[in-house]
Amino acid sequence: MFSKELLKGTLKTIVLHLLEEQGKMYGYEIARYVRERSEGQLELTEGALYPTLHKLEADGLVATEKVQVGHRTRKYYRLTALGTEAAGRKREEFALFTATMRMILTPKWNT
Amino acid sequence: MIALSEHQVYYIANRLDQAGIDYLPLREELLDHLCCMVEDHMVDGLSFSQATHEVFAAFGKDGMQKLQRQTILQLQNKSQLMKRLALLVLGLLLISFTMMWARQQDDPPSRRPLNGEHVVTSAFGQRMHPILKKHKMHFGVDFKAPLGTPVMATSDGEIVKAEFREKYGNMIVIRHDDTFETLYSQLSEIQVKVGQTIKKGEQIGLVGSSGMSTGPHLHYEVHKDGKAVNPEGFFGP
Numbered sequence: 001m002f003s004k005e006l007l008k009g010t011l012k013t014i015v016l017h018l019l020e021e022q023g024k025m026y027g028y029e030i031a032r033y034v035r036e037r038s039e040g041q042l043e044l045t046e047g048a049l050y051p052t053l054h055k056l057e058a059d060g061l062v063a064t065e066k067v068q069v070g071h072r073t074r075k076y077y078r079l080t081a082l083g084t085e086a087a088g089r090k091r092e093e094f095a096l097f098t099a100t101m102r103m104i105l106t107p108k109w110n111t
Numbered sequence: 112m113i114a115l116s117e118h119q120v121y122y123i124a125n126r127l128d129q130a131g132i133d134y135l136p137l138r139e140e141l142l143d144h145l146c147c148m149v150e151d152h153m154v155d156g157l158s159f160s161q162a163t164h165e166v167f168a169a170f171g172k173d174g175m176q177k178l179q180r181q182t183i184l185q186l187q188n189k190s191q192l193m194k195r196l197a198l199l200v201l202g203l204l205l206i207s208f209t210m211m212w213a214r215q216q217d218d219p220p221s222r223r224p225l226n227g228e229h230v231v232t233s234a235f236g237q238r239m240h241p242i243l244k245k246h247k248m249h250f251g252v253d254f255k256a257p258l259g260t261p262v263m264a265t266s267d268g269e270i271v272k273a274e275f276r277e278k279y280g281n282m283i284v285i286r287h288d289d290t291f292e293t294l295y296s297q298l299s300e301i302q303v304k305v306g307q308t309i310k311k312g313e314q315i316g317l318v319g320s321s322g323m324s325t326g327p328h329l330h331y332e333v334h335k336d337g338k339a340v341n342p343e344g345f346f347g348p
């Protein structure tokens with residue numbers, strides 16, 4: 001399990017990427033998918049996931065759609081054009097970040 | 112696959128209400144989320160009541176409340192908080208503008224301090240002092256008038272000074288508002304007291320020659336924001 005702080009900066013990136021990849025997803029599906037795909041290493045708590053989803057919606061990066069499932073309503077999320085653009089940007093940013101971190105954290109030998 | 116019955120969903124919705132989840136955009140979504148969790152637990156072999164217990168225990172006592180607060184707060188973070196800040200700044204600006212406008216709306220003392228026509232023997236500004244024979248700034252207007260001519264307040268206000276001063280003689284100062292004060296000096300008699308409120312046109316004293324002066328006259332000053340200005344600029348027709 002990773003620390004809250006570490007996850008906080010990457011949560012939007014994860015959600016945007018998954019929505020781009022999967023088309024449309026609902027909250028619980030995202031949480032379960034992340035858990036399974038990370039082989040249990042990553043656990044999105046509801047307290048982190050839903051505020052993020054609602055924020056993305058308010059910012060116009062995702063659009064929602066409600067579907068009646070059994071005796072309850074399910075809210076699906078999908079990317080808007082703005083969201084697709086943001087997903088690409090976030091991925092690039094994160095790739096650069098990890099590369100930079102690796103540069104810093106790799107032991108440097110004085111020759 | 113297990114799908115909860117209407118009754119079971121209703122039960123979980125009730126528990127949500129009890130937990131104080133009343134933010135509707137989240138409530139509906141959270142209900143689905145909890146139902147999914149319960150269903151997953153039931154797939155693993157738990158009964159509905161065991162699964163429900165398990166799910167609500169996982170959130171803790173106020174975990175849901177916290178989730179609701181964070182969801183609302185997150186939305187407010189930028190858009191609403193900035194809007195509120197902008198509104199606050201706008202409000203403050205509006206208040207200060209209104210106050211400045213109100214100040215400018217303060218009525219200048221437009222009445223003349225003496226009834227009838229009186230010769231101005233010394234106007235406002237630089238002048239040769241008749242006794243000191245030196246160039247000096249004259250901070251008021253001198254009206255020539257017979258001894259005992261009634262002197263009137265030029266605007267509503269409160270008497271803040273009524274006393275004898277060596278050069279001014281008997282003098283009165285009236286504060287009209289935050290902007291204007293008027294001063295009447297060289298009086299033979301003061302007919303008001305400090306603290307008294309006074310109406311425009313009300314008699315406050317009599318013309319005299321009590322200070323350093325050449326003959327009976329009224330020396331009249333108008334102070335705007337604490338600075339002497341030409342009284343003749345304010346007189347109405």
Ligand SMILES: [Zn+2]
Nearest residue numbers: 251252253330
């Ligand atoms: Zn004078």
